[in-house]
Amino acid sequence: MSVETMFKDIDDINNQFIEQDSTTLATIYRGNSGIYYLMPAVGPYGIKARKEVLDSILESGVIPIEENPPNPFVKAKNELKKIDENIQFYLSELNSKLDLAITMELLADESFYSIINTKVNALDGEDSYRTLFIPLGVVVGEIVRIRENGEWRLNKKYGYNPYFIPYITNGKGYFLPWTKLADMLLEKKFDIKKYFKEITKQKSFF
Numbered sequence: 001m002s003v004e005t006m007f008k009d010i011d012d013i014n015n016q017f018i019e020q021d022s023t024t025l026a027t028i029y030r031g032n033s034g035i036y037y038l039m040p041a042v043g044p045y046g047i048k049a050r051k052e053v054l055d056s057i058l059e060s061g062v063i064p065i066e067e068n069p070p071n072p073f074v075k076a077k078n079e080l081k082k083i084d085e086n087i088q089f090y091l092s093e094l095n096s097k098l099d100l101a102i103t104m105e106l107l108a109d110e111s112f113y114s115i116i117n118t119k120v121n122a123l124d125g126e127d128s129y130r131t132l133f134i135p136l137g138v139v140v141g142e143i144v145r146i147r148e149n150g151e152w153r154l155n156k157k158y159g160y161n162p163y164f165i166p167y168i169t170n171g172k173g174y175f176l177p178w179t180k181l182a183d184m185l186l187e188k189k190f191d192i193k194k195y196f197k198e199i200t201k202q203k204s205f206f
Contacts, residue, residue: 002053003024005045005065023061025158028054038063041158065160077132080164083138083152090138097123097131108143113192120190133178135164136185141145141177141193144168148175152181175199 015154018028018036025041036054038047044063045065047057057063067074079086098119107111120128121138145152150170158162168175184190 001175005047021058024063024160024162040065041123042124043067043160045160054189060121063160067137067160070130071159071164072130073157074159074161077161077163080134080138080166081154083154087138087142090135091097093131093135094139097135102139104143107192110193116192117190120185121188123188125186128184128188128190129200132185133181134136136195137177137181140195140199141166141168141175144196145175148200150175155180155194175201 007154014032019039021029027039027041029037031037031040031048034050035048036051038054038057040046040063042063047054047063047065049057049066051069073080081087089102091102094100098116100115100119102116108117121130141152144150145168148168148170150168153165153169153174154164154166157165165178170176177199179201180196184195
């Protein structure tokens, strides 16, 4: 498949708008010599390709441009889209990475906090962020959801490809499990008690 990635600011587009893709919100233009341009909703790059190639990209629903730095929500999009069904999956991911046998009950038990903090902060910050950001957010978020009698919802966002940011609502406001988590992991200063405190600061609706 012949695809060329290029900056959106180009001269070849002859201003012939074709359509906006309903899945990715990317805009499609026809250029000179039968070349088509796919311009993602967000980001500096687009795709240059012939129509048959562009059609196959749109059919797949995935624009083949890598985000830099990688967006963890994009990589986990399919699992997060069905977050209620994947709590145990992420609990297993957490156990595997930290070499623990965590249960939801232990994760909510303050006497176990120091063990979790030590295990998380022993990892390289970048590695910790790459592998634990989503599992920790989901699993700790699930404990908050239960405590606050809430439910998971998804906030759809658009980058080169659409993705979902899960949050918890109890009808009065919302709780965001991702608050301060990236900084804690990257700086190797993860503290689960402080993390719980940050998440449970109820916020107004979007």
